[in-house]
Amino acid sequence: MTSFDDLLSQVPVAQIAAKLGGDEATAKTAIDAAVPVLLGGFQAQAGNPDTGLNLENEVANQPHALLDGGVDIDQVDVGNGSQIVDQTFGAEKNTVISALGNVGGNAISGDLMGKLLPMLAPIVLAYLGKKALGGGGGGAAAESSGGGIGDILGSLLGGATGGNKSGGLGDILGKAMGQNAGNVLGNVLGGLLGKK
Numbered sequence: 001m002t003s004f005d006d007l008l009s010q011v012p013v014a015q016i017a018a019k020l021g022g023d024e025a026t027a028k029t030a031i032d033a034a035v036p037v038l039l040g041g042f043q044a045q046a047g048n049p050d051t052g053l054n055l056e057n058e059v060a061n062q063p064h065a066l067l068d069g070g071v072d073i074d075q076v077d078v079g080n081g082s083q084i085v086d087q088t089f090g091a092e093k094n095t096v097i098s099a100l101g102n103v104g105g106n107a108i109s110g111d112l113m114g115k116l117l118p119m120l121a122p123i124v125l126a127y128l129g130k131k132a133l134g135g136g137g138g139g140a141a142a143e144s145s146g147g148g149i150g151d152i153l154g155s156l157l158g159g160a161t162g163g164n165k166s167g168g169l170g171d172i173l174g175k176a177m178g179q180n181a182g183n184v185l186g187n188v189l190g191g192l193l194g195k196k
Contacts, residue, residue: 004156007127008035015073016119020112030108030116033100036157038117038124041088041096043153053087059149062126064133071123081118084125128152 008031017027045053066075089096097117101110132148 004035004158007124007156008032010067010071010127011035011120011123012071012073015071016116019073019119020115022112026108026112027116030100030112031120033108034113034116034120035124037096037100038085038088038120039153039156042124042128043150043157045088046150046153053084055149058084059125059129059132062122062129064126064130066123066126067130073119076119076122078118078122081121084121085117088121 011031013024013028013031016031017024020027042053042055045055063075086093097110097113100113100117101108128149131152
């Protein structure tokens with residue numbers, strides 16, 4: 001089953017909090033806001049070879065075994081995660097990080113978000129790869145563009161809104177981060193989607 005809650009359950013909140021030097025509640029709030037933004041960014045890139053990120057290749061190249069037995073944050077390739085974030089958001093990366101920093105009444109710094117996104121990106125892509133391969137960890141390439149990964153992303157983003165897909169990405173982001181930050185990120189991701 002592909003669900004937003006299932007994806008979030010793969011993220012090692014305590015380990016990430018320790019890496020970031022913060023408490024678990026702050027890390028959880030940041031993760032809950034950042035994951036939908038990553039999913040939205042990935043959805044904007046899905047099936048679009050003209051963008052900076054070749055999503056299908058990134059999904060196929062992630063170590064799907066990363067999720068087996070629980071994620072060990074020390075096994076996450078943060079360098080690769082940083083490249084993924086750069087390619088996903090391009091020139092809008094700092095705008096995304098800044099808007100995410102407004103989560104929880106400015107309790108989360110942009111610096112923390114800048115460190116968090118590269119940790120989360122490989123985990124999310126490994127999850128997408130595992131789901132695209134039917135939950136297994138085989139070496140086959142992920143399904144190409146539209147159907148496989150795009151459908152999984154759509155399902156996950158629908159789950160982020162509690163199944164209410166009618167409001168679109170802006171509503172997802174607004175609920176995750178508060179209306180103002182959600183509007184900024186919705187505009188950024190809308191611009192990415194417009195480049196398809």
